[in-house]
Amino acid sequence: MSITLKSIVEQHGGMISRIASSYEARPELAEELVQDSLLAIWRALPKYRGEANPKTYAARIAHNVCISHVRKASKRKTEPLDEQLHDDTPGPEDQADQALQRERLLAAVRQLNLANRQIVTLHLEGFSNVEIADTLGLTANNVGVRLARARSELKILLGDLSDD
Amino acid sequence: MTDALKTLWQDSPPFDVDAMVDRLNRNNRDIRSLNTWSTVISLAVFAVLIGLEWSGNLHTDGMMTLLGTLCLVLGGGHYLWAKRRLQKAFSREPEALIKFMIQRTRAAVNLGRMLYLLPVPSLGFGYLLGRFTPNVERETPMPDWIDPVIILIAVTFVIVPTTLGLWFTRRKVKELKELQAIAREMEGSD
Numbered sequence: 001m002s003i004t005l006k007s008i009v010e011q012h013g014g015m016i017s018r019i020a021s022s023y024e025a026r027p028e029l030a031e032e033l034v035q036d037s038l039l040a041i042w043r044a045l046p047k048y049r050g051e052a053n054p055k056t057y058a059a060r061i062a063h064n065v066c067i068s069h070v071r072k073a074s075k076r077k078t079e080p081l082d083e084q085l086h087d088d089t090p091g092p093e094d095q096a097d098q099a100l101q102r103e104r105l106l107a108a109v110r111q112l113n114l115a116n117r118q119i120v121t122l123h124l125e126g127f128s129n130v131e132i133a134d135t136l137g138l139t140a141n142n143v144g145v146r147l148a149r150a151r152s153e154l155k156i157l158l159g160d161l162s163d164d
Numbered sequence: 165m166t167d168a169l170k171t172l173w174q175d176s177p178p179f180d181v182d183a184m185v186d187r188l189n190r191n192n193r194d195i196r197s198l199n200t201w202s203t204v205i206s207l208a209v210f211a212v213l214i215g216l217e218w219s220g221n222l223h224t225d226g227m228m229t230l231l232g233t234l235c236l237v238l239g240g241g242h243y244l245w246a247k248r249r250l251q252k253a254f255s256r257e258p259e260a261l262i263k264f265m266i267q268r269t270r271a272a273v274n275l276g277r278m279l280y281l282l283p284v285p286s287l288g289f290g291y292l293l294g295r296f297t298p299n300v301e302r303e304t305p306m307p308d309w310i311d312p313v314i315i316l317i318a319v320t321f322v323i324v325p326t327t328l329g330l331w332f333t334r335r336k337v338k339e340l341k342e343l344q345a346i347a348r349e350m351e352g353s354d
Contacts, residue, residue, distance in 0.1 A: 013179035021176075046346055102172055124173035 003054045005042045012058045015125050019059065022109045022121050023066040033069055037062040052134065059125070060135045063118055070114065108157035116150035123147060199246040206239025266347065269340045276336055279329025283322045 013034075020033035041061050048057060109120055122132045129147065133140045213232035247268070 009179075014174075014176065017179045018173065018176055098172070098175070102176060105169065105172055124170050126170060126174065 003045070003048060003050075003057075005038065005045065008041055008054060008058050009038065012055055015055070016058060016062045018125070019062045019121055020066060021106055022117060023070055025107075025110060029069075033066055036069070037065045040065050053131065056127070056131055056135045059122060059127070063121075063135070067114065067118075104158065108154055111157055112150060112153060116146060116153060119143060119146050120150045120154060199243060202239050202242045202246075206235045206242075210236040210239075263347070266340065266343050269336055269343060272336045273333055273340060276329050276333030279332065280326040281329070283325045 016037050017030070017034050020030045020037065024030040024033055037058075041058055044057075044061055052060075109117060109124075112120060118136055119132055122135060127135065129140045129143045132138070132147075133143045136143070138146075210232040213228040213235070
């Protein structure tokens with residue numbers, strides 16, 4: 001089974017973009033993360049043997065690229081990302097309600113620790129526990145436990161939005 | 165987690181590849197232009213500073229040569245940084261990217277070859293220079309340990325770059341062969 005970069009961009013570009021946004025609030029850096037992820041995927045394509053689902057494969061590489069980025073950023077000790085988000089985004093009155101809610105969700109996901117963030121992002125992308133386990137190299141049980149913990153954390157962060 | 169949250173998450177605006185490629189192309193034009201200017205300016209500054217110092221117009225004890233070299237290194241650093249940016253822009257076009265990577269690897273192979281081919285003639289030149297330069301009478305004789313030190317330094321200057329060059333070239337030749345195989349595979353699949 002062979003996949004092309006073009007098909008990955010077309011089918012999973014949105015997912016890669018959302019994963020990047022969950023790690024980086026600044027839009028220009030999030031876009032760089034998308035480009036880095038695509039480049040990493042393209043480089044990894046010759047080694048792809050068709051054993052993994054292309055979606056899982058792309059998500060795994062995107063997460064690895066994003067985690068490297070977070071590690072480098074934490075070494076540089078830059079200012080907190082969430083402050084940047086509030087500076088850059090337009091006021092609530094200018095935004096449609098759904099876009100505002102999406103921003104809240106994204107901001108809440110960014111506040112989770114790295115391990116939980118990975119699991120929650122993939123869960124929100126519609127991955128099953130087995131697929132998340134396959135992507136992150138964990139067991140399905142472990143994913144279930146961590147997901148439950150991350151869910152309650154996210155519920156507190158989201159407040160009323162989680163009840164909708 | 166409720167399905168509503170999943171829907172909200174996945175309902176983000178569609179990923180606009182064309183807009184991203186447009187922005188990349190625009191950035192590329194800026195980078196190419198900046199890259200050309202930085203290379204030209206750093207080379208010019210390097211040449212002027214070294215020319216002034218070596219012609220004897222400035223007596224700055226090597227300071228200008230150092231500054232000129234620093235300028236050239238900065239120019240080279242900028243060139244490499246810009247290449248990396250350009251490489252990203254090709255990420256959606258595998259054929260263009262592979263050609264670019266082959267070119268870059270070929271340049272790296274040549275650099276590696278220079279590393280192990282240059283020290284040998286350099287040492288030979290040094291030997292000839294030392295051999296045929298008139299000996300100056302020294303007030304104090306050279307200490308006995310100086311010969312082994314000179315030999316050690318000379319050997320280090322040959323062995324270290326030669327070994328590094330051989331190792332680097334071997335690695336890059338392997339990478340080049342892999343890239344060429346991928347390129348052939350791509351041509352075959354068209």
